Every structure is written in structure tokens, then in C-alpha cells.
Amino acid sequence: MPDNRVRVRFAPSPTGYFHMGGARTALFNWLFARRHGGSFILRIEDTDRTRYTEYALRDLLDSLRWLGLDWDEGPEVGGPHAPYFQSQRLPIYHEYAKKLVDAGAAYYCYCSEERLAAMREEQKRKGEPIGYDGRCRYLTARERADLEAQGITPVVRLRMPDEGQLTFNDVLRGDITVDLGAMRDDKVLLKSDGYPTYHLAAPLDDHLMEISHIMRGEEWLPSVPYGLILYRAMGWGPPVYAHLPVILSPTGKGKMSKRAGATSVLEFRRIGYLPEAIVNFLARLGWSYDDKTEVMSRDELIRHFGLSGVSSSPGQFSYDKLEWFNGVYIRQLDPDDLARRLLPFLQEAGLRADLTTTRQLVPLIQERLKTLSEAPKMVDFIFADEIEYDPALLVQKKMTQDQARQVLARAIAALEALPDFAPEAIEGTLRPLTEELGLKAREFFGTLRIALTGKEVTPPLIESMSIMGKEKVLFRLRKAAALLGG
Numbered sequence: 001m002p003d004n005r006v007r008v009r010f011a012p013s014p015t016g017y018f019h020m021g022g023a024r025t026a027l028f029n030w031l032f033a034r035r036h037g038g039s040f041i042l043r044i045e046d047t048d049r050t051r052y053t054e055y056a057l058r059d060l061l062d063s064l065r066w067l068g069l070d071w072d073e074g075p076e077v078g079g080p081h082a083p084y085f086q087s088q089r090l091p092i093y094h095e096y097a098k099k100l101v102d103a104g105a106a107y108y109c110y111c112s113e114e115r116l117a118a119m120r121e122e123q124k125r126k127g128e129p130i131g132y133d134g135r136c137r138y139l140t141a142r143e144r145a146d147l148e149a150q151g152i153t154p155v156v157r158l159r160m161p162d163e164g165q166l167t168f169n170d171v172l173r174g175d176i177t178v179d180l181g182a183m184r185d186d187k188v189l190l191k192s193d194g195y196p197t198y199h200l201a202a203p204l205d206d207h208l209m210e211i212s213h214i215m216r217g218e219e220w221l222p223s224v225p226y227g228l229i230l231y232r233a234m235g236w237g238p239p240v241y242a243h244l245p246v247i248l249s250p251t252g253k254g255k256m257s258k259r260a261g262a263t264s265v266l267e268f269r270r271i272g273y274l275p276e277a278i279v280n281f282l283a284r285l286g287w288s289y290d291d292k293t294e295v296m297s298r299d300e301l302i303r304h305f306g307l308s309g310v311s312s313s314p315g316q317f318s319y320d321k322l323e324w325f326n327g328v329y330i331r332q333l334d335p336d337d338l339a340r341r342l343l344p345f346l347q348e349a350g351l352r353a354d355l356t357t358t359r360q361l362v363p364l365i366q367e368r369l370k371t372l373s374e375a376p377k378m379v380d381f382i383f384a385d386e387i388e389y390d391p392a393l394l395v396q397k398k399m400t401q402d403q404a405r406q407v408l409a410r411a412i413a414a415l416e417a418l419p420d421f422a423p424e425a426i427e428g429t430l431r432p433l434t435e436e437l438g439l440k441a442r443e444f445f446g447t448l449r450i451a452l453t454g455k456e457v458t459p460p461l462i463e464s465m466s467i468m469g470k471e472k473v474l475f476r477l478r479k480a481a482a483l484l485g486g
């Protein structure tokens with residue numbers, strides 16, 4: 001049933017390359033929105049101006065588009081709750097900060113950085129929990145006026161209750177009760193530079209943007225009570241929360257991190273992973289349809305995705321698994337499509353490939369490719385002018401030098417006479433020679449393989465020869481014959 005009340009958001013802070021963990025969060029939200037016919041909102045949380053970068057935003061938008069995670073509201077598409085960049089919503093944050101102060105739910109704090117640092121030191125020394133000690137909580141109007149006369153710009157802090165308990169529900173974790181007395185930390189909502197903190201901007205925007213479900217990494221779970229206190233002060237109801245399990249590194253030790261290898265979507269894209277494979281792989285990282293189905297198309301994922309299949313225990317990242325998915329999706333691709341996707345990888349590697357040749361290569365390599373970037377080294381010999389190899393390799397095991405010479409001489413003569421260089425014609429003229437020379441096909445073609453490719457393992461040789469063309473083939477065979485002398 002389409003439910004247009006389902007409104008979910010992905011709310012990244014673009015400070016570095018967009019990584020797979022973020023992509024997993026975005027994907028779960030996107031799938032949920034598409035599953036229910038709701039809206040997927042992209043909100044850019046760029047209020048920490050010291051960490052925000054332009055390239056990170058570009059990389060984020062490019063990566064989301066490349067993965068096919070289109071957003072219904074957000075940067076470049078707009079929407080009824082624009083702007084979707086938090087840095088452009090400052091008047092809204094100021095308005096609500098003031099409302100919260102007027103309602104007694106927040107207050108101005110004039111404490112200097114030095115005082116706060118000293119306070120934290122003191123708390124550390126005494127082994128007390130670190131948090132604001134509440135010094136400015138009960139300033140009189142008079143005291144405030146004095147401080148302002150000194151030119152001090154205050155921050156706005158949330159007034160947390162001194163005691164009591166707060167219970168909220170997380171779909172994946174059930175009811176969670178926190179002791180407010182123990183967490184008495186009056187978070188800053190509005191900084192003195194006029195920018196809001198996460199604790200104001202995120203919950204406020206979630207409400208104003210009518211977000212129905214919040215799916216995000218579990219590291220945000222501790223922030224929920226602050227948001228709920230703010231909602232309570234404003235008389236607003238909470239959204240549904242689902243804090244997604246962390247992604248463990250492939251070693252299982254700790255969270256996924258740079259040390260284990262590639263982490264950004266861009267890196268995987270450059271290595272030649274297909275977005276289809278990444279989407280399928282990420283969907284299975286913390287969510288499952290049943291206990292056996294691995295390969296699911298985007299449409300199937302949309303049809304089946306739901307919070308009931310999301311696990312609350314961590315998912316483990318596996319490069320091998322991702323590579324396996326990629327191989328599956330490469331094999332499923334239509335050959336024309338694969339050719340189009342391979343071409344930039346071949347050109348990037350300096351090969352003079354065009355779409356026609358690349359399309360001819362596809363049947364030779366489609367079955368064995370695990371990533372697109374493996375292609376150039378499989379087929380570089382086809383494009384190269386010169387190839388290098390150790391001439392001793394031309395003489396296959398259990399073969400004499402003279403036999404190798406004969407292989408080359410007979411192949412050259414047979415191919416020179418061939419008007420048609422289609423694979424069947426090449427095969428038809430070469431195959432009988434192996435018997436005539438009393439050699440095994442492996443030996444005969446082994447010598448030719450080295451002469452033509454310089455490698456011992458290559459895509460099917462006859463097809464490769466056909467693509468290389470008669471001139472290049474004969475040139476290489478003659479050169480090999482010359483290397484063997486005689």
C-alpha cells in the first residue's frame with residue numbers, strides 16, 4: 001500500500017569522502033521510502049563550518065546518483081521544506097532557540113571556553129561524568145544584562161530535567177529507558193557563531209520536515225533523549241526510531257575503517273564495482289529477506305525491504321562477498337551494456353580501445369571478470385604495439401626448440417593464406433596442424449599464445465586473434481620466429 005505519510009531522510013555531514021557505511025544508511029532509507037511509496041529526503045547537515053568541504057558534497061551527490069538513490073526533496077531538486085542545507089536555515093534555528101528559551105526549556109550561557117575547559121578538567125580529576133555544570137541555568141535578567149554589556153555572546157543550552165526517567169522505543173531494540181538525573185548535560189543548541197549544533201538542528205528539522213521514521217547509525221542512539229526533551233518542550237510527538245547496527249571491519253575487530261582497505265563509494269567505483277552489486281551487497285549488510293536469498297534485484301529489494309528484516313546485531317563487511325556479488329552482476333549484464341561500462345576502464349589504462357572493439361572483447365572476458373578494472377590487464381596485448389616476453393617461454397614443456405620453430409612457421413604460412421580472419425576460419429586452419437606436427441593442442445597453442453600475447457594465461461586465443469586482426473597476428477608470429485632463430 002502506498003503511504004505518502006512515510007517520509008524518511010538521509011542527513012549526512014559532508015566532511016570527507018562518502019563511505020560505504022553512509023551509503024548503507026542512505027540505501028535503507030531509500031528502500032523504505034520506495035517500498036511504501038513515501039518520500040526520501042536528503043538533508044545536508046553542514047553546520048560545522050570548520051569541517052564542511054565542497055568536494056565532499058560533490059562526492060556525496062555523485063555517489064548517491066551513481067548508486068541510483070534518487071531523492072525526492074533536497075539539494076538540486078528542492079521541495080516544500082527548502083532549504084535542505086542546514087547552513088541556509090539559520091533564521092529557523094534562531095526562531096526556535098528563542099521559543100525554547102521563552103518556554104523555559106533552554107537558557108543563555110555565557111561561560112567562556114577557558115571556564116568550560118577547567119570545569120571538564122576538574123570533573124575528570126574527580127572521576128565525575130563530563131558535562132555542563134549548569135552555572136548559567138539560573139541567571140537573573142540583571143546578571144545577563146551585565147554579561148552582555150561586557151560584549152559576551154552567549155550560547156543557548158537545552159535545560160535537561162534534573163531527575164526522572166525517559167522511555168522511548170526503537171523498532172530494532174524495543175523500549176529504552178534512560179535515567180535523566182544521571183545524564184544531566186545541558187547540551188549547547190545554538191553556538192556563539194550563530195550556527196546550531198546537531199542537538200538543535202537535527203531534531204528540529206526532522207519535525208519541521210515531517211519525518212516519520214528515522215533510520216540512522218546506532219552511534220546516534222545516545223542523542224535521542226535530548227531530541228525528545230526538546231520535542232516535549234515544544235509539545236511535539238516523536239518519529240519512529242530505528243538505529244541501524246554498526247558495520248564491523250572484515251577482520252571482525254572493531255568498526256569498518258580505512259585500515260582494512262577501500263571504504264569510500266568512489267574507491268569502489270574506481271576499482272570497477274557495479275552500483276547494482278554494491279546496492280545488493282549493502283542491502284544484505286544488516287538486513288535479510290530470509291536465511292538464504294543473497295542475490296536480489298533493486299526491484300526485489302524494494303518489494304521486500306522492511307524493518308522486520310533488519311538485525312540489531314552488527315553486520316560484517318566482506319570484500320570477498322562484495323567481489324562475489326560483483327561477478328554475479330557482471331555476468332548478468334547485457335554485453336552492450338558491459339562494453340559501455342568497460343570502455344572508460346580500458347581507456348583510463350591507456351589502451352586505444354573504442355566501443356566496437358570493446359564490444360568484441362566482452363564475450364572473451366565477461367565470465368571471468370570480478371571487477372571492471374581487471375579488464376585492461378586481461379586484454380592489453382590486443383591493443384599493444386609491442387609485447388615483451390622471455391623467448392624461452394616459446395618452447396613449451398616437453399617440446400624441442402625446433403618444434404617451436406615449426407609451430408610458428410606452419411602457423412604463419414597457414415594464416416597468410418587465410419582470406420577470412422573470423423574465429424572459425426582461424427580455428428579451421430590451425431587445428432589440423434597440431435596433429436600434423438605430432439603435438440598436443442596445449443603445446444601448439446601454448447607457443448602461439450606466448451608469441452601473440454606474451455602471457456601464459458589469456459582470454460580465448462582464437463577469438464583474441466580474430467580481434468587483433470591478421471596484420472598484427474602475423475607481425476607477432478614473425479617476430480617470435482626471428483627470436484627463435486634458425
Ligand code: GLU
Binds near residue numbers: 013045216
Ligand atoms: N549529520 C549526522 C551524520 O553525519 C546525521 C545523523 C542523523 O541521521 O541524525 O551522520
